[in-house]
Amino acid sequence: MTTKPAQVNNPSWRALEPSLSEVGRKYPNFPPAVLLKTDVQRRGVTYSPEALAQVDPARHMTTIRSNYYDSDRPIPISLTLNDGTSVYLEGFLADSHREPYLVDHDGQNAYLVDQGQALGQVTYWEKPAFYDKRTKSGKPMWQIVSARPQRHTIHPKQYCDFWKLKGQGCKFCAMDANYRKNRKDPRLSIPDIVETIAEALKEPGSSQSLFLTGGSLLTLPPNQKSPEPLSGALSEALPDPLEGELELYLGILKALGALFKSPKFPSQLIATAFNGKQLKRLYDETGLMSYTADLEVLNERLFDWICPGKSKLIGYRGWKERLYRAAEIFGPGNVNTGIVGGVELARPKGFATEGEALGATLAEAKELIENGVWVVSCVWRVLEGSVFFGQKTPSLDYYAALSLGLNKLRQEANFSVDLDNYRRCGNHPDTDLARA
Ligand code: SF4
Structure with a gap:
């Protein structure tokens, strides 16, 4: 082959x-x-x-x-x-x-x-021993938890409800295409998750952190149950569409907490941007130590274009306000927001030049960090099945300058990146610079 x-x-x-x-x-x-x-x-x-x-x-x-x-x-x-x-x-x-x-x-x-x-x-990458085992329900454990050298990753919700709403999924995202191709269960069961993590933690030195993320879970009107794109608008959603996602993560984190002796355990959640009351419940009722809600792109106009569902549900400014509230609750350094580095140059509405994109992104990152939220970037991989498939990503020069700029902002503000660095995540070139 x-x-x-x-x-x-x-x-x-x-x-x-x-x-x-x-x-x-x-x-x-x-x-x-x-x-x-x-x-x-x-x-x-x-x-x-x-x-x-x-x-x-x-x-x-x-x-x-x-x-x-x-x-x-x-x-x-x-x-x-x-x-x-x-x-x-x-x-x-x-x-x-x-x-x-x-x-x-x-x-x-x-x-x-x-x-x-x-x-x-x-x-x-080496395979951990738990990958070859099965849960009591018969599921292969590699399908429940995936491992990195740094951490164990749980994707409890393997479908994003923004894709149920016509044209509302994020344009760089291939979750819908991947779900349809692989026909997997959209949700993992909590007993399967806890059993697999318990098994994984038996391997000494195997994990610095537990990491949870998945597609957005929205409580939508009752006719919107299938993953087929439907015509409904988010404005038709029930009053608090994120309560279901909150309950999902509260349930998992509480169950995982039973595996640890301390009330808090090394953990990160990337979720939809919860409101203050929901964030307080996450912090008070679980052992979660850090929280992330991804803005994806640091510009309101581009956020509205690239992430239409998030824009309609919460809005760019609303998303930022929720992040600032999260920083007050979880404390300095424990809240960040992820961006898909380079997507701000997507055609046809992205910034015209790399210089313009870099200046605007770093200026916005500065404002976020001044409000207690630091920014971490991924390299934009143009994924098959995404709306942006076929687009061209920026130059290596752009990525180097972006990483240096984000790292400098965090150093100047004296922000720790421990929650998402080379020891706990390993995906982000800009937090790799914290090794220097
Ligand atoms: S919120 Fe956007 S990026 Fe995240 S899974 Fe849904 S569509 Fe994809």
């Missing part, structure tokens, strides 16, 4: 943007491993037959059930660079505008290769 060859739309793409080494020279203090990771996340990877021949499904992590990607093919889920930097790929194989990196193997080690040059040694 070989992985799919890259479809490069523009064969001269290299001449149109600065290379990895040029960006490295421009930002000499940017750690080379983090820069390489950023570019690999931006361009994707493909595997040589020799590299795939070294994948051992008994030892390596090749199965995943997540929001945007499900796989049980013998392909590594993600990679680790030899300085310990995680390259979270979740099966992302190729960007459609640029050639992906090649993972090759010389019989001894695996390497990331570009234009014939080996740039960094990598290892495939």
